[in-house]
Amino acid sequence: MSKVIVTGGAGYLGSHTVVELASAGYEPVLVDDLRNSEARVLDGLATLLGRRPRLHEVDCADRAALDRVFEREGAVAGVVHFAADKAVGESVADPLKYYANNIGSLVAMAQVMQAHGVRHLVFSSSCTVYGQPARLPVDETAPDNNAMSPYGFTKVAGERMLRDMVVGDPAWRVVLLRYFNPIGAHQSALIGELPLGVPNNLVPFATQVAAGLRERLTVHGDDYGTPDGSCIRDYIHVVDLARAHVRALQWLGPAPAGTCETFNLGTGRGSSVLEVVRGLEAITGRPLPHIIGPRRPGDVPEVYADAGKAARVLGWKAERTLQEALADAWRWQQALAARGRD
Ligand code: NAD
Ligand code: WQD
Secondary structure, three states, X not given: OOEEEEEOOOOHHHHHHHHHHHHOOOXXXXXXXXXXXXXXXXXXXXXXXOOOOOEEOOXXXXXXXXXXXXXXXXXXXXXXXXXXXXXXXXXXXXHHHHHHHHHHHHHHHHHHXXXXXXXXXXXXEEHHHHOOOOOOOEOOOOOOOOOOOHHHHHHHHHHHHHHHHXXXXXXXXXXXXXXXXXXXXXXXXXXXXXOOOOOOOHHHHHHXXXXXXXXXXXXXXXXXXXXXXXXXXXXXXXXXXXXXXXXHHHHHOOOOOOOEEEEEEOOOOOXXXXXXXXXXXXXXXXXXXXEEEOOOOOOOOEOOEOOHXXXXXXXXXXXXXXXXXXXXXXXXXXXXXXXXXX
């Protein structure tokens, strides 16, 4: 069984990827210091996997600690590197925290991998690198240095660093995955997103409103040049996204040395904020209290993916609809409430 190290494996996207890796026959090993997650995600993973996955509680920017992880684990086929801080607003207030962690942990991981002869890497990037694309849907050839926040620039810089690394040492094989807007949860409602504090993102905030934990949602602007005036995003079910990581690793195996490829991970379909509101209303059977507020600084009006390259090259396509993703997000919110956590 090929062992794969999943940094940030206790987090939202990492935990779902751990499940898909295990069901594809890999042995996922988690490296996560739980700075933005909880150890009890392992309980959900244990139920889904039929065994408790191993977790190394280690800061990925700590090279010596990472080195010990690789020594203990022995043969490792590859690494999926999710570990990063991701709050856009916080990155504006504290950019050094973001560069230190998002770049620092990537540099440390790459160095330790190199030292241990592990050269297959899948990196979490983001559609945020495109800013507001001139043409939609946006494909991977569009300008990718247009992030709107320090967080976004850590992804621009991380991608750049990895491309340079592969040029300098063509023994590497790297995939850069640009996620659009991941939402939803595993259908079992055993794992999902655990936003700490007030959620920044639309769907976790809206499901908390639907559950009565928050009074109402503020729609950030309805005066954009979009059909209903609210912003448009490409919302992708987290399980579809997780499966793309499995495909990426499988594809990297026989790929030529020196491969460094970038893929958009989206559905190709844009949905507005108000469509998400209506979608949730249809699922819960109740009106979702919301008001229209001002635009949120830094928001781009409209972005959705051309995910054709991932389909052609990886043979991967998002299969789940927005309604399925919202239904799973709602089921997860209810499971959290039942566990006594908002
Ligand atoms: P998350 O916060 O749920 O998961 C990240 C995990 O990494 C957490 O469990 C955290 O404890 C861990 N972590 C962070 N820094 C660490 C470090 N130095 N050492 C060890 N563990 C560390 O976030 P997520 O939504 O699962 O995002 C995963 C990745 O995907 C991130 O790189 C993020 O930037 C990227 N991404 C996320 C989204 C999104 O909307 N969720 C979109 C695009 C890209
Ligand atoms: C979606 C839409 C909001 C909350 C962020 C990062 C991006 C990527 C994904 C990591 C927007 C609107 C939201 C609310 C609202 N992450 N909204 N009321 O901003 O597209 O992307 O997460 O890489 O880099 O920027 O996602 O969920 O915050 O917002 O009206 O209370 O919902 O204005 O149009 P976003 P989001």
